[in-house]
Amino acid sequence: MQLTANIQNYHFNHILLNAAGVMCQTTTELDTVLTSKYTGSVVTKSATPAVRPGNPSPRYYELNHGLGTINSMGLPNEGFDYYMNYVSAKKTDKPIFFSIAGLSKQENIDMLHQLQDADFDGLIELNLSCPNVPGKPQTGYDFEATEQILTEAFAFFTKPLGVKLPPYFDIVHFDDIAAVLNKFPLAFVNTINSIGNGLVIDENTDTVVIKPKAGFGGIGGTLVKATALANVRALRNRLNTTIKIIGTGGVTTGRDVYDHILCGADLVEVGSQLAIEGINVFERLETELTEILTAKGYTSLDDVRGQLKVIS
Numbered sequence: 001m002q003l004t005a006n007i008q009n010y011h012f013n014h015i016l017l018n019a020a021g022v023m024c025q026t027t028t029e030l031d032t033v034l035t036s037k038y039t040g041s042v043v044t045k046s047a048t049p050a051v052r053p054g055n056p057s058p059r060y061y062e063l064n065h066g067l068g069t070i071n072s073m074g075l076p077n078e079g080f081d082y083y084m085n086y087v088s089a090k091k092t093d094k095p096i097f098f099s100i101a102g103l104s105k106q107e108n109i110d111m112l113h114q115l116q117d118a119d120f121d122g123l124i125e126l127n128l129s130c131p132n133v134p135g136k137p138q139t140g141y142d143f144e145a146t147e148q149i150l151t152e153a154f155a156f157f158t159k160p161l162g163v164k165l166p167p168y169f170d171i172v173h174f175d176d177i178a179a180v181l182n183k184f185p186l187a188f189v190n191t192i193n194s195i196g197n198g199l200v201i202d203e204n205t206d207t208v209v210i211k212p213k214a215g216f217g218g219i220g221g222t223l224v225k226a227t228a229l230a231n232v233r234a235l236r237n238r239l240n241t242t243i244k245i246i247g248t249g250g251v252t253t254g255r256d257v258y259d260h261i262l263c264g265a266d267l268v269e270v271g272s273q274l275a276i277e278g279i280n281v282f283e284r285l286e287t288e289l290t291e292i293l294t295a296k297g298y299t300s301l302d303d304v305r306g307q308l309k310v311i312s
C-alpha cells in the first residue's frame with residue numbers, strides 16, 4: 001500500500017504527523033513523534049522569540065464521550081532558539097516542520113530571517129491562527145494583514161514556507177483567503193487550527209472548564225471534523241496545485257484520515273486524539289486507513305486524493 005506524499009522536494013513515507021501544539025513542546029516529545037514508525041514527520045510547537053509559560057491552568061480539557069478538547073494554552077513554548085537547536089542537531093531522514101507564531105508581524109519576520117540564514121533544511125509553518133493569546137487577533141481572519149506579512153516574507157524568504165490557517169465558515173471567505181494565498185509561492189497550507197473561542201461547561205459545578213479568558217478556548221477533535229473537511233475541500237478546489245494541503249482537525253479514526261485525503265489533503269495531522277490516546281494513535285490510524293483502502297481495492301493514496309464525489 002502506497003501511503004506516501006510529497007511537498008516540493010520533501011518526501012514523506014507516511015502521511016501522518018502531530019498537529020502543532022500536541023506532543024511537540026520538548027525535545028523528548030518531538031523525538032517521540034519523529035521516531036514513530038507510523039509518522040512521516042513532526043511539527044514543533046509554534047515558537048515565539050522568547051520562552052513563554054503560557055496561560056494559567058486549567059487551560060486544557062477533554063470533553064466526555066471523546067467529543068474533543070478545548071484549550072487555551074496561551075502559546076507556551078521553549079523559545080525559538082530551543083527549536084532551532086533541535087532541528088539543526090536532529091539526524092533524521094524525515095522532513096521536519098518548524099512552526100512559528102510571533103506576537104507581531106515583526107516578530108514573525110525576524111524569526112523568518114533567522115530561519116532563512118540558518119543551516120536548517122526543512123519546512124516552515126507560519127501560524128496565523130492562534131486563538132488564545134489575549135488581545136491578539138487571529139491574523140488569518142484579516143486578509144489584508146495576511147497578504148502584508150506574506151508579501152514581506154517572500155521578499156527575502158526562499159525556503160519552503162506554509163501557513164496554518166483558522167477555520168473559515170463562509171464561501172466568500174474561502175474565495176478571499178484563496179485569492180490572497182494564490183499570490184505567493186507557498187509550499188503548503190495547513191487547515192484547520194482549532195475553532196477559536198468555544199465554551200464548555202462542567203455540568204456538576206455550572207462552571208467553565210478552563211481558567212483563561214473566562215473559559216473561552218479553541219475547540220478540537222470530533223466536534224470540528226465537518227468544518228475541517230470543508231476547509232480542506234474548499235481550499236483544495238481554490239488553491240494553485242503547487243500549494244499542497246495539510247489536513248488537520250477531527251481525526252480520530254482511519255476513516256477520518258481517509259475523508260481528509262478524499263477532500264484533497266496530502267498530509268494529515270492529529271491533534272486532540274493524539275493528546276487523548278498517546279503515540280499509539282498513529283499505528284491505529286494507519287492500520288484502519290489501510291483496511292479501508294484495501295476493502296475499496298485501492299493500492300495508493302493517489303487513487304483517493306481529491307476524489308470526493310458530489311451529487312450531480
Ligand SMILES: C=Cc1c(C(=O)O)[nH]c(=O)[nH]c1=O
Pocket residue numbers: 021046071072073074075076101127129130131132133193194218
Ligand atoms: C499557537 C498557539 C495555539 C494554541 C495555544 O498555544 O493556545 N492553541 C491552539 O489551539 N492553536 C494554536 O495555534
